[in-house]
Amino acid sequence: MARFTFIAIGVAALLGVAGPVLAGEPLATRLETALQDVVASDDTVFPGAILFVGTPKAGANAVAAGVGDIESQAPVTPDARFRAGSVAKPFVATVAMQLVEEVALSLDATLAALLPEEARAGLADADRITLRMLLNHTSGIPDWLTEAAIGQIAADPSRVWTTADFVALAAALPRTFAPGEGWAYSNTDYNLLGAIIERATGMPWRQAVRERVIVPLGLAGTSLPEPGDLSMPAPFMHGYGLIGGQVTDLTFIDPSMAGAAGGGTLVTTVGDLATFLTALRAGRLFKDPTTLAVMTDFVDAEAEGGQTGYSLGLERYVLPGGIEMIGHAGGTAGYRSGMFFFPALDLTMTFALSVQTDPSPVISAALTAVSGTGSP
Numbered sequence: 001m002a003r004f005t006f007i008a009i010g011v012a013a014l015l016g017v018a019g020p021v022l023a024g025e026p027l028a029t030r031l032e033t034a035l036q037d038v039v040a041s042d043d044t045v046f047p048g049a050i051l052f053v054g055t056p057k058a059g060a061n062a063v064a065a066g067v068g069d070i071e072s073q074a075p076v077t078p079d080a081r082f083r084a085g086s087v088a089k090p091f092v093a094t095v096a097m098q099l100v101e102e103v104a105l106s107l108d109a110t111l112a113a114l115l116p117e118e119a120r121a122g123l124a125d126a127d128r129i130t131l132r133m134l135l136n137h138t139s140g141i142p143d144w145l146t147e148a149a150i151g152q153i154a155a156d157p158s159r160v161w162t163t164a165d166f167v168a169l170a171a172a173l174p175r176t177f178a179p180g181e182g183w184a185y186s187n188t189d190y191n192l193l194g195a196i197i198e199r200a201t202g203m204p205w206r207q208a209v210r211e212r213v214i215v216p217l218g219l220a221g222t223s224l225p226e227p228g229d230l231s232m233p234a235p236f237m238h239g240y241g242l243i244g245g246q247v248t249d250l251t252f253i254d255p256s257m258a259g260a261a262g263g264g265t266l267v268t269t270v271g272d273l274a275t276f277l278t279a280l281r282a283g284r285l286f287k288d289p290t291t292l293a294v295m296t297d298f299v300d301a302e303a304e305g306g307q308t309g310y311s312l313g314l315e316r317y318v319l320p321g322g323i324e325m326i327g328h329a330g331g332t333a334g335y336r337s338g339m340f341f342f343p344a345l346d347l348t349m350t351f352a353l354s355v356q357t358d359p360s361p362v363i364s365a366a367l368t369a370v371s372g373t374g375s376p
Helices: 027-040 083-100 132-134 147-155 162-171 185-203 207-214 269-283 288-296 362-370
Strands: 048-055 061-069 242-244 246-248 298-301 309-310 316-317 324-332 335-342 346-355
Touching: 027 048, 027 061, 027 362, 061 269, 083 132, 083 207, 083 269, 083 288, 083 324, 083 335, 132 185, 132 335, 147 298, 162 185, 185 207, 269 335, 269 346, 324 362, 346 362
Parallel strands: none
Antiparallel strands: 048 061, 048 346, 242 246, 298 309, 309 316, 316 324, 324 335, 335 346
């Protein structure tokens, strides 16, 4: 699915800036104004948006614009929760890397050694696919998330999905390439990682992520709802999409619909995502500093929106003008989200939109506001 387009993003002027230029109004005010303009624009389609920008000079700034519920027209708030889609992948990858650090798993272990045959039934090359290949999407295992699968999800939003369901869908498809001989984003890789974590820890993967990441970091606005639990804790931003040409509330699709790969699994806030990404970058989730270095070893991964690399759970993008951002994007029914660090600017940005659409107008506006310049 398309993520970013970054057409004429207008951020090249930020290159070479030692730190964000903070002129005139406070950054939070400029960010809020910029986000309101983006939401109100005829060129965008999302009812609500939430944005966090953090810099050493300006501190943490969370703002929101638009409405969180188009029926009540209640404004969305900066602390509103949302479903974060594939932003869940770095959380899962972090737990996998912790287990590697503890020697409970090995990056070179094969799928055949990591899971019993019944848990990987029908998948080719199990004796050649390694844990590392699952983490960085070089396994060649096809992505089960096809148009046909999306149709099944739309037809029965409350269906509870299992890892076995995802594996069966993937096994019915031809492999994308031989193990290690290419790169292709595959949700199936992370569904298998969830099963591997469960086998290694003896607990559900959701519990492992809670105990190893969410609780230690004090992410009070973050949860991993169990399959069958369609509720959302308040405050939350509703997510929308077009079904049969009608605007439809997609907030309450079952959180199992993509499992450990993301989907509706991770409910969170922009502030919590910033806390997680900052802690991850600082190595606070690992005991050995070299673990983070291994996790951030990128392979070439050319994809839409300027994506150039994928590591063991993180994406790398290069924007027009050469600005690099590292983190992960997320897209699921009703939502688009992302968490990124911009090394050249020493800036952390997280965001959520209430429609699964291109977020580049929000990213562009935020970077322009940070730079202290006018409109892009």
